[in-house]
Amino acid sequence: MKTDPKGVLVGSHYLSGNHACAEGALSAGCRFLSVYPIMPALEVSERFLARAKEVGATFIQMEDEISTLAAVLGASWTGKKSMTVTSGPGLSLMMENLGLGVMLETPCVIVDIQSVGPGLGLPNRPSQGDMMQARWGSHGDYEIIALAPSSPQEMFDFTIKAFNLSEHYRVPVAVMSDEYVAHLKEKVVIPPANKIEIEPRRYYEGPKDSYLPFKRDEDLVPRMVDIGEGYKFHVTGLTHDDRGYPIMNEECQEYNVHPLVWKIRNYVDNIIEVQEVHVEDAEVIIISYGATSRAALKAMEQARNSGIKVGSLKLDTVWPFPEKRVAELAKKVKAFAVPEMNFGQIVLEVERCSYGNANVFFVHHGEKGVENTDNILSAVKQAAQQNSVKDGIIECE
Amino acid sequence: METLKTKKMKEVHPMEDVLRMNRIPHIWCPGCGIGLAVTAFAAALEKAKIDLNKVAIVSGIGCTGRVAGYIKLDSFHTTHGRAIAFATGIKVANPDLKVVVFSGDGDLISIGGNHFIHAARRNIDMLVVCVNNFIYAMTGGQVAPTTPLAAYATTCPFGSVEPPINIPYLADSSGAVYVARWTTLHIRRLTNSFIEALDKKGFSVVEVISPCPQYYSRINRLGDGLDMMKFYHDNTEIRHGEDTKNLDIGFQGKIIMGKFIDRERPSYTERFD
Amino acid sequence: MSPIINAFAQGIKKSGVKPAEVCVPSDIPFEPNVVKQLGVDYFHTIRGRAIVFGTGLKLANPALKVVPVVGDLMTLGGNHFVHASRRNMELLVICVNSFIYKKIGGKSVPSTSPVFSLYSTFEEPFNIPHLGNSCGAIYTARWTALHTDELVNSIAEALNKRGLSVIEILAPGPDYYTGINNIDSNLVKFYHKNSEIKNNEDPRNVGIMPDENIVVGKFTDKERPTFIDVYNAQLSKVIGDKFTPYGPVPTSRTGAGLGTGKNESGGKDG
């Protein structure tokens, strides 16, 4: 399905990541934004609000982040594509309703502009410290999709993609950006509406009285209806059956929760997207995502110039994690270098998926500036010289 | 009796249009008043002459939180305390809908207190039904912000030490446009209140005082549901338009009921446009 | 130093409370040198939780004077304010209200984007004294940052109240990104000029309305037993002599505290 041209600001623009994100949302057909102001995500809501009237979108500033996501879930059930945007502390507060979103299988998008944590941290400095939180932050078992854009253009593209994934798999999708990308200004090309493919909502189209809100299709995703159409359905955050009625036993828990996990895990190949450069002959591969991939690609070029065979694997989709691809590559290469703006999160996943076939070097990145490649280069050099596989993650000072 | 038995399978309650009869019997204890609040609400829905397809009901967690599951509307059982926030999203995204939040005192006033006062301030057009049974019953009888001073609960084994909140006063001071309080015994007046409130544009609050025979009454030795109903009969007073600051409820003290606030204020969606 | 901090420092001095006993949990950043000059203990908490952080401090050591200074009292922390007032937790809540309202007194007021302000332009702000009063606060007052003397007196008075007191200070500017020192002086002058003092006014009537003068003054001043008073009274009633009252001996005017014991947990340092 093509998108509604009303929200698409066709042309080539010079936009910050945050503004590109707002444009991406409007282009994807998002018509409801609920926020609580938090640095460094403010510009998304400003841009959205400025454009809301002409596009016919709704904007509400709620009293806290808890209610923000609750309102987004409510709005999504009225048939509007909905989104919220926040930063680390806000994401922490949203976790409970994220769980509700997973349980009600509500499509919605959460944009997280990561800043340094924990606690109040540094609200105006980039970080990638919420990556594990996006996957594990709410209680109970679930799977989620998280994308990591590395430029304003990707902020635009990935926001649209996030809406599409979210409608297709009926799961909240997180766009895990960071302060650097959010405030970085670059050229963003917005294609015309007929070039933007969007995923329509998976509506139920049967007789009204036989609608079952959690009856799963072949691909384990149930179909939705809007509020106010006379379906009179019931949904609950409790463990429920197909009708959405709570049942408190082991069998129902299995029946309800296992498909929540399967509907993502069984389709990882369709969901995951990675960008690979020079991996064919690489001895060392830099695995990166979000803003760090900007430095990673630069470091790769620099290392190639100095004669080290380095490749790059950029994770567009961070969750679900591209386990298979990393495992394949691990057999071919000597080592992975993983630069992250945290003290080790995705690198643990890389360690897990390399199955002892390659060394894993962790580069604590960002101290000298996000685009600085010194640390990555020294890690890459170290990695290229290391011929035996060591136990555990090797941390580069 | 014989005839009743033979006809039984065909019998349907007149409220089956608005209730999910296939889920009833419900989970509430014998003598619990939540069922009465639901009866009154169901009766009001039938009498209010509104398009039932356009009504959404949202509940939080707790005994009253289960109400959404028994009413045959588009119904949502959400997280603890977030019913109003969830409903705000529904209402703002689609202003054509009538949104009702049906939840308990702990859910709406304790953990959801912030959403309650903010929705009242914004004057989001919704009806909030707060069933007040003075205790957290679903988790086994913990002290609630409505538990009267010196009443017992499991987390205040020596009597509650916190003055209870006056829900109508809180709603009034935050800007609600319609505030009423009834007990479950005053079922017809409660029904009429629901009808009025459903018709009202803006944030309306109806507090329903309800017996909790299994926890509140048992811990405080107040008898069963029927005893509580008799208590309501003897110790209530109707005072329409009473100043909301006089509506505190003491332990086994007089309960003042009535319609206290009925005013006009532009609602959120009106202001937004 | 900003007028608020100045008034706070003088208020502490005037009240006779030792600054070392004062704890200030706050969600607005204070400059380190400001805290040094005040001589208090300062905690920069997460957004909206200053009051509950203060509740923890107070209950763990009832000898402390806890003064939550909050910038977003009524947004994230609204519920905590309601319930702390209801419990009558012994706190002095200083609410630095930096709402930005588009039009006051017929004149246009400089306003940033509505996303930055705590209230969107099409929403009515809370009447904080009224809300506080309705939930059970024993002392409510509102001043602009330029009502210096009144503010100092109010702070000094409220510091010696037993129970939840709330002082709303109208001071556009400070929030958790710009800090307490960053006051928009033009706007606060404007507020000061367009305000009118009405002490003991019914808090119900002091809502801040567009095109009307802002009512400032002291609105509520009453006595009610505090949370710890009621706790001690109720438990001694139920348990009897075996019960050791919690906290230090209250210098009670309300007569609710019956305690004789000393506080074991907080104690010596206080």
Next chain:
Amino acid sequence: MKANPRDVLTGVHYIDGDVAAGYGVLAAGCKFVAGYPITPSTEAAETFARVAPKGNAMFIQMEDELASISAVIGASFAGVKSMTITSGPGYTLMMEAIGFGAMLETPFVLLNIQRGGPSTGVPTKTGQADMMQSRWGSHGDYEIIAISPDSPQELFDYTIKAFNLAEMYRCPVMIMSDECVGHMTEKVVIPPAEEIELEPRRLYNGPPGEYLPFKPDGDFIPKMVKAGAGYNLYISGHVHDERGYPVTNEEFKSVYLRRLVDKIRRNKDKIIELKEENTDDAEVIVVSYGISSRVAVRGIEKAREKGIKIGNLRLVTVWPFPDEKIIDLAKTTKAFVVPEINYGQIAFEVERCCHGRANVVLVPHSGAGVHNPDDIYDAIVFAAKEKKKIEGIVEYKTKLEKLVFEGGFKLKE
């Protein structure tokens, strides 16, 4: 330091896990508990509320979980040991403040009686699906300690240990129990007070002028003072330097943040407690924690009877994860079997530390119940027979899954 006899209900009790935890809290010298009712953890809070006046302690039921945890952090800074009690959804609400507590290096304890999730899930029945959340649930980088007891006796013992660890490492300590243990009634022996060793608060005694609230001692951990004692504290949830003043310069970010993770990572050996059985020459090792470890014993015994060389590794401390131990064991064993009441959390950690040397068989469970020991036995047999190395986790298909998804089954309310 010994426990105060007034706080210790010495004797042999027949109580459930929640109550045992409540007694443990008091015995550990905790003087402040803030909580909010949530099934299935309420009994612990109720117990403490009942015994609190005996120890001159304060229990307060706050308006929500956000308030509870913030009050607990505040109380800890006022100088008393404090804790909160919750379950899944409440735990999730506490996430922001847990990170804040970690940032301020606040000693406090959190008891999480896990239930079936996600969202409201199955409130009255068990689950173990918050394990990863306890480590990763808040934003930013931090480390915590998590303990998983498997009996009411352990809930008592490890509650005390949790307080000791919290005071020693100045970090949040989570007791990740579950509904099954919480509501299991067993014999609990409470020793006399003089046998209970408590870790006192690491207080600074020097003059106020020289005190730096975040200046670490040799072992990475700074000393504390009580609020209101004249030290003119400046404590900030922002990234801060040793004085507690906010740092805005990015270059110092890791200088001051690093210690939050290092103080746990470098003291790992001292923190981690494991229970091992026959792991030296085992061909298959069962790695389990909490209630699953008790269920696993049945499967293990059955496997042993059949002549399989089987080892048992029980994680008492789940976080920090015993990486080195698993790495070592992976060198000698063929496979790990990980039964847990979720669809794979700790199993991922085991897989990570195997480095491809041993297979990892996950025996999942939906929650709302415990494993069928036969499932664990079958998984052990499978793991023992499997000759080749399998990449990735082998997810064992449980009897429950077959029952529910393979034909003819109808859900009953």
Next chain:
Amino acid sequence: MNLWRKPLDLQDIKVARGEIHIIKDLCKGCGFCVEYCPKDVLEISEEFNTKGYHPPYIKNPDECVECHLCEMLCPEFAIYVTLKEDNNVVKSASEEGGQ
């Protein structure tokens, strides 16, 4: 009826008579209907329903004046009243949807 003056059309006035229907297995025996029936039509029976509660039975069927108070005061939706003359009020079970 006690009337202070006999209306002229007394012959034409009919007091509405109701028929009470009890769905016994839904009853939890709270006794609200018995207590608050203005005409004392109902009484708790000795028999048990499938859940082990004592449902009410209709003691004085002719006394019912179709006031519906028992229906309104039943928290279990287990009792309802129809007008005796008009049996069409009873709806068919087939309308019950959503199963």
